[in-house]
Amino acid sequence: MLAVMKFGGSSVADLEKIRNVAERCIKKWKEGNQVIVVLSAMGKTTDGLIGQAHQIADMPSRREMDMLLSTGEQVSVSLMAMTMLKMGVPAISLNAWQVAMHTTSAYQNAKLKRIDTERIQKELDSNKIVVVTGFQGINKYDDVTTLGRGGSDTTAVALAAAMNADVCEIYTDVDGVYSADPRIVPNARKMDEVTYEEMLEFASLGAKVLHNRCVEMARRYNVKLVVKSSMSEEEGTVVKESTKMEKMLISGVATDKNIAKITVAGMKDDPESTFRLLNLLAKHGMNIDVMIQSLEKDGTKTLTFTIARPDMLMAAELLKQHGDVLGRVDISCEEDVAKVSVVGAGVSSNPGVAAKMFEALSDAGINTDMITTSEIRITAVIAEDEAEAAMRVVHDRFAAEWE
Amino acid sequence: MLAVMKFGGSSVADLEKIRNVAERCIKKWKEGNQVIVVLSAMGKTTDGLIGQAHQIADMPSRREMDMLLSTGEQVSVSLMAMTMLKMGVPAISLNAWQVAMHTTSAYQNAKLKRIDTERIQKELDSNKIVVVTGFQGINKYDDVTTLGRGGSDTTAVALAAAMNADVCEIYTDVDGVYSADPRIVPNARKMDEVTYEEMLEFASLGAKVLHNRCVEMARRYNVKLVVKSSMSEEEGTVVKESTKMEKMLISGVATDKNIAKITVAGMKDDPESTFRLLNLLAKHGMNIDVMIQSLEKDGTKTLTFTIARPDMLMAAELLKQHGDVLGRVDISCEEDVAKVSVVGAGVSSNPGVAAKMFEALSDAGINTDMITTSEIRITAVIAEDEAEAAMRVVHDRFAAEWE
Numbered sequence: 001m002l003a004v005m006k007f008g009g010s011s012v013a014d015l016e017k018i019r020n021v022a023e024r025c026i027k028k029w030k031e032g033n034q035v036i037v038v039l040s041a042m043g044k045t046t047d048g049l050i051g052q053a054h055q056i057a058d059m060p061s062r063r064e065m066d067m068l069l070s071t072g073e074q075v076s077v078s079l080m081a082m083t084m085l086k087m088g089v090p091a092i093s094l095n096a097w098q099v100a101m102h103t104t105s106a107y108q109n110a111k112l113k114r115i116d117t118e119r120i121q122k123e124l125d126s127n128k129i130v131v132v133t134g135f136q137g138i139n140k141y142d143d144v145t146t147l148g149r150g151g152s153d154t155t156a157v158a159l160a161a162a163m164n165a166d167v168c169e170i171y172t173d174v175d176g177v178y179s180a181d182p183r184i185v186p187n188a189r190k191m192d193e194v195t196y197e198e199m200l201e202f203a204s205l206g207a208k209v210l211h212n213r214c215v216e217m218a219r220r221y222n223v224k225l226v227v228k229s230s231m232s233e234e235e236g237t238v239v240k241e242s243t244k245m246e247k248m249l250i251s252g253v254a255t256d257k258n259i260a261k262i263t264v265a266g267m268k269d270d271p272e273s274t275f276r277l278l279n280l281l282a283k284h285g286m287n288i289d290v291m292i293q294s295l296e297k298d299g300t301k302t303l304t305f306t307i308a309r310p311d312m313l314m315a316a317e318l319l320k321q322h323g324d325v326l327g328r329v330d331i332s333c334e335e336d337v338a339k340v341s342v343v344g345a346g347v348s349s350n351p352g353v354a355a356k357m358f359e360a361l362s363d364a365g366i367n368t369d370m371i372t373t374s375e376i377r378i379t380a381v382i383a384e385d386e387a388e389a390a391m392r393v394v395h396d397r398f399a400a401e402w403e
Numbered sequence: 404m405l406a407v408m409k410f411g412g413s414s415v416a417d418l419e420k421i422r423n424v425a426e427r428c429i430k431k432w433k434e435g436n437q438v439i440v441v442l443s444a445m446g447k448t449t450d451g452l453i454g455q456a457h458q459i460a461d462m463p464s465r466r467e468m469d470m471l472l473s474t475g476e477q478v479s480v481s482l483m484a485m486t487m488l489k490m491g492v493p494a495i496s497l498n499a500w501q502v503a504m505h506t507t508s509a510y511q512n513a514k515l516k517r518i519d520t521e522r523i524q525k526e527l528d529s530n531k532i533v534v535v536t537g538f539q540g541i542n543k544y545d546d547v548t549t550l551g552r553g554g555s556d557t558t559a560v561a562l563a564a565a566m567n568a569d570v571c572e573i574y575t576d577v578d579g580v581y582s583a584d585p586r587i588v589p590n591a592r593k594m595d596e597v598t599y600e601e602m603l604e605f606a607s608l609g610a611k612v613l614h615n616r617c618v619e620m621a622r623r624y625n626v627k628l629v630v631k632s633s634m635s636e637e638e639g640t641v642v643k644e645s646t647k648m649e650k651m652l653i654s655g656v657a658t659d660k661n662i663a664k665i666t667v668a669g670m671k672d673d674p675e676s677t678f679r680l681l682n683l684l685a686k687h688g689m690n691i692d693v694m695i696q697s698l699e700k701d702g703t704k705t706l707t708f709t710i711a712r713p714d715m716l717m718a719a720e721l722l723k724q725h726g727d728v729l730g731r732v733d734i735s736c737e738e739d740v741a742k743v744s745v746v747g748a749g750v751s752s753n754p755g756v757a758a759k760m761f762e763a764l765s766d767a768g769i770n771t772d773m774i775t776t777s778e779i780r781i782t783a784v785i786a787e788d789e790a791e792a793a794m795r796v797v798h799d800r801f802a803a804e805w806e
Binding site: 015049052053055056057060061063064065067068070071074075077078079081082083085086092093095097098119142143 | 418452455456458459460463464466467468470471473474477478480481482484485486488489495496498500501522545546
């Protein structure tokens with residue numbers, strides 16, 4: 001069996017932890033598997049390098065940033081290979097150009113395009129554990145690029161796809177995917193399996209176990225993902241195509257506080273005005289999330305939507321500046337909001353899910369604002385200070401069914 | 404004009420120093436020159452990385468060491484390029500594989516074989532300052548290698564040769580090459596010019612301004628080297644082919660305390676025994692230096708030689724173990740010795756030089772042991788605790804002629 005094992009920065013933060021990870025990988029290798037290990041930079045290394053760069057310039061050159069940051073993973077892979085060799089196991093470290101991992105040319109936010117398999121295959125064939133730098137690639141100019149947020153997870157999945165690995169194991173500081181945040185909902189249940197789609201919904205809802213990019217890629221190339229704890233030997237959660245999971249009504253509850261609400265009143269009531277507004281925000285890289293539109297008695301339109309909280313002020317400012325295309329609009333912002341969502345393959349086929357969710361919220365006296373649904377998700381916007389309570393009551397209402 | 408400017412680790416030890424170096428390079432660029440900058444790792448970075456590796460293993464994998472250490476220069480070149488860009492000057496950093504710099508495959512002690520000029524030329528043509536990692540290369544396996552001691556200087560000279568640069572400036576913490584160590588001989592004189600040959604003798608004599616490898620390479624490819632201070636605007640010392648320098652009797656005095664003396668008595672008096680001894684040491688990477696051989700009355704031979712001090716014990720042990728090839732020999736070691744040497748193109752053509760040197764030592768009551776000479780050097784082995792005094796008296800004896 002060929003396994004890709006990915007460990008994040010906190011799992012390789014010091015030499016002691018590197019030794020633990022090495023032992024774990026060696027165990028798998030000794031069981032007769034071929035092993036590719038993908039690593040992030042050690043602990044706070046990347047933050048330290050970013051800090052230095054920001055002492056030089058507020059907006060350092062993006063190309064040079066990638067040249068700088070990519071050293072972090074090279075340090076962790078070489079120390080890891082050294083550690084394995086010291087333990088008497090053949091191992092070799094490879095960076096992005098040695099592999100090579102080809103990306104688009106966008107510095108700091110590159111996308112993987114193609115991974116050459118020859119070098120890795122050669123090293124696997126000679127029975128070595130291959131330790132590869134996550135998060136980085138090279139572009140067509142032979143420049144170093146980095147993959148942006150969730151980059152190392154994406155590297156691991158892409159490698160698993162390219163090498164046709166049997167499994168891609170993502171080791172984190174939690175031991176799997178839970179039906180709700182276990183720090184808030186004590187009786188949250190660890191899921192044995194979850195579908196790609198559910199995982200995507202969880203990620204977009206702020207349960208940040210895996211980045212969407214990596215789940216998307218796993219789905220596209222049908223890579224079997226396992227989320228596991230780097231601390232324990234627990235089984236973890238398998239992320240894969242839906243099979244026997246249909247019977248499960250919902251698989252989990254998530255909240256997201258990193259949102260803000262913007263209301264735009266007094267828009268002209270024509271189809272174009274909504275499009276113009278969305279277009280304006282998209283051009284500036286801002287995605288809107290839950291959206292409702294209502295027609296007022298005076299013939300104007302009111303548009304309300306949520307947006308990532310850090311984007312709120314900039315979005316409001318943009319909309320003010322473009323009164324010409326939007327009409328004479330009135331803009332108001334609200335920061336103290338949150339989303340609570342239930343996710344599960346059974347949502348669309350079971351009309352009772354929504355009723356159950358809103359009953360639970362209503363019983364707890366939690367008011368809901370906007371509501372939106374997808375095939376496998378129901379989301380309500382609520383007050384921020386009620387987010388934890390909402391998660392708890394909704395989770396408990398469904399929990400009985402998991403027993 | 405195309406200039407290669409090389410700065411060592413202490414010149415780029417922090418962001419402030421990086422800014423100073425950037426200003427210096429930009430000044431040269433603004434004067435209408437093309438500029439290639441070669442950098443070592445920042446300050447103690449390399450030592451820090453070596454320290455980590457040695458916590459993992461006493462003898463860490465050499466391949467992985469190079470993978471680890473090469474990150475050091477990549478950090479300094481990217482921070483340097485960022486700094487220049489922030490100052491509004493086009494700049495780009497390149498590491499060894501981007502250039503590419505091809506080396507032999509010997510990790511930790513690779514030799515440069517060939518440097519591709521295409522990428523650097525392209526960047527120079529687009530008017531950029533090109534900032535290149537010193538000390539590192541890639542081998543035929545696409546593995547990272549490092550060049551060993553004096554590596555960054557060698558990178559700079561090799562780049563100057565490959566790019567046909569007009570000058571290769573090596574910036575150090577001294578402002579040139581002196582006729583003796585100015586910390587020991589207060590009236591030591593900074594030389595304006597020195598030949599490659601003299602520079603080579605100085606380096607081998609422990610005056611470590613430039614490593615021999617870099618001087619050898621400069622001589623072979625006729626690269627004009629300038630040794631300058633990174634702190635001041637002083638002129639520095641030019642290292643080049645001998646031209647008008649013949650009239651100078653000697654150019655400097657150097658001492659070397661990093662030696663030990665080994666005496667091997669009772670060797671068989673045949674030509675082979677000496678060869679066998681030298682061969683034995685060479686096979687273990689130990690070079691002997693000054694050597695004398697004398698025939699004893701009992702028909703045996705005594706061989707006395709100096710060797711790098713850290714090699715002494717190992718050399719003595721080796722010789723003891725091989726009594727079979729050397730005969731029943733008697734080995735004695737002496738650590739408290741040093742060499743004092745005068746160097747200069749006029750040495751061989753002026754028999755008076757040796758006389759003057761030994762007269763100065765004799766006047767000061769300094770006893771000389773073994774003596775050896777080359778075309779441009781006279782070396783005497785003396786007691787270690789007299790090394791500074793010897794340097795001073797010999798230097799003063801010749802100093803009058805420089806006025």
